[in-house]
Amino acid sequence: MTAQKKKAPDTxxxxxxxxxxxxxxxxxxxxxxxxxxxxxxxxxxxxxxxxRLIGLKVAIEGDKLPAKDKSTEVPA
Numbered sequence: 595m596t597a598q599k600k601k602a603p604d605t606x607x608x609x610x611x612x613x614x615x616x617x618x619x620x621x622x623x624x625x626x627x628x629x630x631x632x633x634x635x636x637x638x639x640x641x642x643x644x645x646r647l648i649g650l651k652v653a654i655e656g657d658k659l660p661a662k663d664k665s666t667e668v669p670a
Contacts, residue, residue: 617640618640618641619638619639619640619641619644620638620639620640620641620645620655621636621637621638621644621655621657622636622637622638622639622644622647622648622653622654622655622656623635623636623653623654623657623658623659624636624637624647624652624653625651625652625653625654625659626652628647628650628653633659636657
Protein backbone atom coordinates (compact mmCIF):
# COMPACT_ATOMS: atom_id res chain seq x y z
CA MET A 595 0.00 0.00 0.00
CA THR A 596 1.16 3.48 -0.73
CA ALA A 597 0.35 6.41 1.48
CA GLN A 598 -1.66 9.11 -0.23
CA LYS A 599 -0.52 12.63 0.32
CA LYS A 600 -3.29 15.06 1.29
CA LYS A 601 -3.49 18.16 -0.83
CA ALA A 602 -3.49 21.44 1.10
CA PRO A 603 -6.34 23.86 0.32
CA ASP A 604 -5.62 26.62 -2.18
CA THR A 605 -5.05 29.86 -0.29
CA UNK A 606 -3.13 31.65 -3.03
CA UNK A 607 -6.21 33.05 -4.70
CA UNK A 608 -5.18 31.46 -8.00
CA UNK A 609 -7.69 28.62 -7.92
CA UNK A 610 -11.39 28.53 -8.50
CA UNK A 611 -14.35 27.89 -6.27
CA UNK A 612 -14.66 28.54 -2.55
CA UNK A 613 -10.93 29.18 -2.07
CA UNK A 614 -10.67 31.74 -4.84
CA UNK A 615 -10.22 35.37 -3.79
CA UNK A 616 -10.65 36.74 -7.31
CA UNK A 617 -14.29 37.84 -6.96
CA UNK A 618 -14.92 41.51 -7.70
CA UNK A 619 -15.28 43.54 -4.50
CA UNK A 620 -16.91 46.91 -3.91
CA UNK A 621 -16.24 49.17 -0.92
CA UNK A 622 -19.31 50.70 0.69
CA UNK A 623 -20.04 52.85 3.71
CA UNK A 624 -23.18 52.41 5.78
CA UNK A 625 -25.55 55.36 6.15
CA UNK A 626 -27.63 53.77 8.90
CA UNK A 627 -27.52 50.65 11.07
CA UNK A 628 -27.95 47.37 9.21
CA UNK A 629 -27.32 43.99 10.82
CA UNK A 630 -23.96 44.10 12.56
CA UNK A 631 -22.97 47.39 10.88
CA UNK A 632 -23.44 50.93 12.23
CA UNK A 633 -23.56 54.29 10.50
CA UNK A 634 -20.11 55.16 9.18
CA UNK A 635 -18.81 51.57 9.03
CA UNK A 636 -16.80 50.78 5.90
CA UNK A 637 -16.93 47.26 4.46
CA UNK A 638 -16.14 45.39 1.26
CA UNK A 639 -18.66 43.05 -0.35
CA UNK A 640 -19.09 41.15 -3.58
CA UNK A 641 -20.52 43.49 -6.16
CA UNK A 642 -24.02 41.94 -6.14
CA UNK A 643 -24.33 42.23 -2.34
CA UNK A 644 -23.00 45.80 -2.33
CA UNK A 645 -25.46 46.80 -5.06
CA ARG A 646 -28.34 45.31 -3.06
CA LEU A 647 -27.35 47.31 0.05
CA ILE A 648 -27.01 50.47 -2.02
CA GLY A 649 -30.45 49.78 -3.52
CA LEU A 650 -31.90 49.47 -0.01
CA LYS A 651 -30.44 52.92 0.73
CA VAL A 652 -28.55 51.68 3.78
CA ALA A 653 -25.15 52.27 2.15
CA ILE A 654 -23.37 54.20 -0.58
CA GLU A 655 -20.35 53.30 -2.67
CA GLY A 656 -17.04 54.62 -1.39
CA ASP A 657 -15.27 54.89 1.93
CA LYS A 658 -16.25 58.38 3.13
CA LEU A 659 -19.60 59.67 4.41
CA PRO A 660 -21.08 62.50 2.33
CA ALA A 661 -21.00 66.00 3.79
CA LYS A 662 -24.18 66.98 5.61
CA ASP A 663 -26.46 69.32 3.73
CA LYS A 664 -26.74 72.32 6.07
CA SER A 665 -29.67 73.80 4.11
CA THR A 666 -32.00 71.09 5.44
CA GLU A 667 -30.94 71.31 9.09
CA VAL A 668 -33.29 72.92 11.59
CA PRO A 669 -31.55 75.63 13.66
CA ALA A 670 -31.38 74.95 17.39
